[in-house]
Ligand SMILES: Nc1ncnc2c1ncn2[C@@H]1O[C@H](COP(=O)(O)OP(=O)(O)O)[C@@H](O)[C@H]1O
């Protein structure tokens with residue numbers, strides 16, 4: 014089966030700095046893939062390229078049989094890729110449910126004329142959208158928090174609201190940038206459960222950037238390791254864990270060892 | 276041919292003024308990513324400070340005739356002082372509390388400051404012009420068929436002097452280095468021990484000093500000061516800053532002269548009434564085709 | 579963040595006040611006050627409107643209206659509240675003299691314009707400083723189309739289409755929207771701050787062109803003898819009748835703007851205002867939506883222009899100066915960005931109050947200021963813009979959250995829980 018996402022020899026430079034260098038990566042449909050690597054390895058940059066925030070300096074990105082690099086952000090979203098952000102970027106002065114409703118933008122039809130007329134069809138569609146949004150929030154474990162302003166949510170809730178908003182797009186592929194950052198072990202476990210459900214219940218392909226080895230090993234079926242903008246290893250969690258170059262790259266950071274020990 | 280040379284000289288004269296004001300926009304934009312809408316009014320207030328100083332000398336002494344160089348220097352100094360004081364106040368009152376507010380807030384606040392200053396002066400002067408005493412020697416030098424008045428030469432020279440001064444300040448002094456560091460990356464600069472608040476104030480001070488001094492020289496050149504005089508030059512200087520690449524010091528200078536010359540030639544080619552239109556046409560054109568300007572850096576969105 | 583703001587007295591909207599109000603609202607008596615209070619206020623306002631000018635004079639009347647409206651707007655947000663408000667406003671000037679009626683006309687006109695600009699600035703977060711351009715488009719369109727024989731435009735004299743006010747209104751709406759889109763296309767892709775300057779420049783360019791292109795516009799000599807709106811065989815020519823026309827237009831605009839705001843389109847605007855890149859990553863074509871906001875604001879501005887041209891019966895380039903744009907901006911900001919109810923209050927404060935206090939003077943110790951309303955209005959606006967941004971960015975009538983929409987969600991929630 015053809016991969017849902019295919020990154021082909023992609024590089025990205027910022028002035029002098031090469032953030033990504035010749036990265037190639039295939040992702041199978043309905044898999045959960047981890048991207049790991051030390052800070053500054055280029056993981057977030059990879060996500061930014063996949064979602065159109067940056068354009069690659071060279072290389073191609075193919076998604077479901079068509080080329081998406083260089084497309085504007087909203088076209089990539091429409092193609093079926095959505096994401097969360099390492100530094101949470103919610104619409105902070107909007108309520109939780111409004112955030113999710115914005116995520117449904119592509120699946121609603123109301124325009125200026127129909128909004129002004131306010132015909133029953135429009136009102137019903139809006140009502141339905143609200144119900145769908147509530148369902149998304151409940152999926153992400155935010156039932157009951159609909160009317161809270163995003164900025165007033167607890168940190169962990171904000172991370173989950175980002176996921177609720179991302180699934181509101183009904184994506185084929187979802188990119189999670191450090192979803193458990195700053196969470197305690199209990200919260201991380203809940204997040205692992207949520208990530209699995211994304212795939213198992215919604216059938217979404219997941220790529221996640223993660224630092225906690227416990228999470229990576231626990232949820233990812235396949236792992237790509239980045240270091241200094243290059244892929245230094247890929248494979249199953251066990252293969253990667255025993256890869257000499259990975260161990261070297263992490264030497265001194267202690268991440269892998271402490272993670273593996275858990 | 277002489278006419279074109281004459282136009283070129285006019286363009287350089289005006290361009291120097293635009294460049295000096297544009298530097299203030301660019302510096303403040305560099306450190307705060309904010310357009311200081313009220314910057315043109317600092318230029319205007321400088322011109323008023325200058326005219327009142329010279330009128331004071333006129334009324335109470337004979338120094339304007341005996342020692343014009345002294346009174347002119349004093350006028351420029353007063354222009355600088357007034358503009359700097361106002362700039363510090365406006366930063367403190369209208370901008371600093373909004374540093375973390377949504378991006379529209381400081382912009383609207385700046386527009387408020389601009390409207391306020393302009394109309395305070397409009398009331399204070401009863402909407403009349405204040406005429407500069409005749410301190411500067413009349414006359415001109417002739418080169419072939421082209422004649423250039425002394426005051427024009429003075430304005431050209433002063434604007435170059437101010438710019439060189441500012442350039443050295445930015446490049447050679449510790450404060451200048453701090454300003455550049457804050458413009459590059461405020462958080463990193465703070466980590467390296469730079470007092471960001473103080474640096475931002477000093478950036479306003481530097482831009483204001485330049486605008487105030489230029490205001491006095493420009494006022495002497497046109498012969499008066501008026502409440503509305505900062506508005507159009509302010510917008511045009513902003514255009515110059517964008518043309519050159521906002522945030523770039525050499526860009527602001529280049530943009531200023533480019534705009535000054537474009538305007539001078541437009542007067543000849545299309546008629547004087549289109550003089551003010553050309554700046555905006557250029558602004559829109561550059562924003563479409565090269566939004567980072569001649570010398571600016573492209574900025575990626577951050578994620 | 580500690581600072582001197584902490585030492586100021588608490589604003590009325592601070593938490594304890596709001597909580598007390600909410601508690602009161604939950605008691606049966608409170609609920610009734612909130613439900614029927616607006617109805618009860620209506621005869622009070624009506625009486626005040628009818629009697630006040632005679633008893634108190636213009637100034638006091640105006641202040642009474644202001645206070646009453648503030649109270650009304652604070653406690654009621656329902657459609658009924660708006661209807662009562664509209665009715666009260668419609669009856670208000672019946673007993674006024676023509677000077678006062680003209681003030682009310684201006685208030686209503688700037689409310690209309692404010693609603694238009696608010697779509698751009700408040701909803702979509704785009705700072706448009708050239709709003710007067712669209713106002714001018716509407717006004718000159720009206721002059722050109724309805725008055726072939728009047729004024730200095732030779733171009734208008736070459737044709738005579740015989741259209742009236744009512745036909746020009748939708749034309750102005752469409753034309754202004756189109757011009758808004760044409761102007762917006764090059765600049766809306768760019769950073770917000772640039773937009774402010776480019777629109778400012780555009781407003782100025784329009785005024786310059788109105789002066790220089792005299793074959794079309796009549797230049798500085800303008801166009802005049804423009805007809806009044808016909809209405810069932812007569813003409814609407816008093817200030818009061820034209821006031822009613824604007825009031826109706828403003829009401830329609832409020833209605834449209836509020837509905838759009840509470841729809842997918844309004845949410846897209848709000849998302850763009852909050853974080854443009856993320857909005858785009860949610861699938862929103864930000865350029866299209868910004869253009870939409872710009873076009874809608876422009877359309878309302880164009881309609882306002884038609885009205886002013888009909889009211890004045892003439893158009894001259896200086897009528898379309900930057901000051902109009904600044905006034906409309908002040909109306910929007912002081913009323914509370916993004917909030918249509920506040921706009922009316924903003925218009926009363928920014929447009930009405932200075933006229934009422936036109937010859938008011940302050941003599942206090944060494945300070946002697948005459949003609950406050952007339953001469954110092956812009957000084958005060960400037961300071962007010964800063965003060966509002968620094969102290970009360972949400973304006974004097976902060977917008978209420980749209981809770982109604984989500985009460986349904988709560989219900990759903992409760993059903994599932996039980
Ligand atoms: N917009 C940008 N401009 C300049 N450098 C950038 C930009 N974005 C990322 N970088 C650089 O690229 C490198 C990789 O960053 P990133 O992808 O964020 O790493 P991480 O793997 O920690 O997510 C870093 O050195 C970072 O400083």
Ligand SMILES: [Mg+2]
Nearest residue numbers: 056057058099
């Ligand atoms: Mg990262």
